[in-house]
Amino acid sequence: MLGELIPLALVVALSPVSIVPAVVLVLHTDRPRPTGLAFLAGWLIALAVTTAVFVRVPDLIDGFDESPPWGPWLRIGTAAAAAMSPIAVAFYTILAGSTVIAPVLAYVVAGHRVDSQLERVRDWMQREQAGVIAVVLLVVGVLLTYTGIRAL
Template identity: 25%
Template sequence: MNGAIGTVLPYAVGIAISPVPIIGAILLLLTRRARVAGPMYLLGWTLGILAIVVPAALVGSALPHDQQANGDGWLSKAMPLVIGIVFAYLAYLSWRSVPSKGAQTEQPKWMTAIESMSPGKALVIGFGLGFLNIKGALLDLDAGFSVAGQPAATQAVAITVFTVIGISTVAVPVIAYLIAGHRMDGMLEAVHTWLAKHGTAVVATLMTMLAAQSLGHGIALL
């Protein structure tokens, strides 16, 4: 079980430090409907992650044993290489997107519409960020596949740990706001400003590290 948890930890951290979901949560918490929209957004974000990692683990477990994550089949050997190449490409795109010093970054349209967003729409946006974001989805898939073939209890614990860590950076500000209310506004604004400036560089660094890890693992299996 410890091995399964250790395997998913890097992917969980990757989900946790993804800046866009955190920024979305912070912007929601600065609106009038924060006490309802914030938890709904967190619920959607959680469900979006689970909607990928759980099926990935189930599908991976249904494969022949030699094709699972720790098997000797061609799929188990090719998967880390393919994922590593995709991570490398995403890292390249992320580094290209890092804004130059002093440059202004534009927010996505859905972020600018957050002030008037209903709790239902917050749920949908949270789910979409968890399910449709290519970088996050890739981390979810890799985490799910990495625990495939393990006993059901081990998979359940590993996926729970993965999900709790992954949603933690959205859950913490939401829970803190429910407790402290508008006393959190100054801190939320400061975190939002920092992420808006440095979030892309954080993601680029993460993608680079995950690419190196996956490619190294794939090469070792050859």
């Protein structure tokens, strides 16, 4: 089951939407350590809470007398989350948040010595955003297709 979560977590982890803000906050704020740590804490809490909420959605749909028309689609979309244990939620949260954890903790440990590396990462992510997203979605699509076929 944890193997099925890896592609989903990679989509979140490798998205420039998660990496670039973390790097920018560390590089371009007056107080990068507290700002980066606050962003990191908020990001991980949001991932965990959102995942935990979606784990419960199928139970909420079952509570309706008549299933809403969007109910089956929601069940399909949350099928992986429905079977998640607290350990799986933690695994997913850490993996999905790993690309935010890495630059923030690198700055906390090494300070301004990592500025040039973080600048290069940010510039590369902004420049290659479309290619990165295309490759990540292709890999995820292949893994999800494989998982679906294997479940037949």
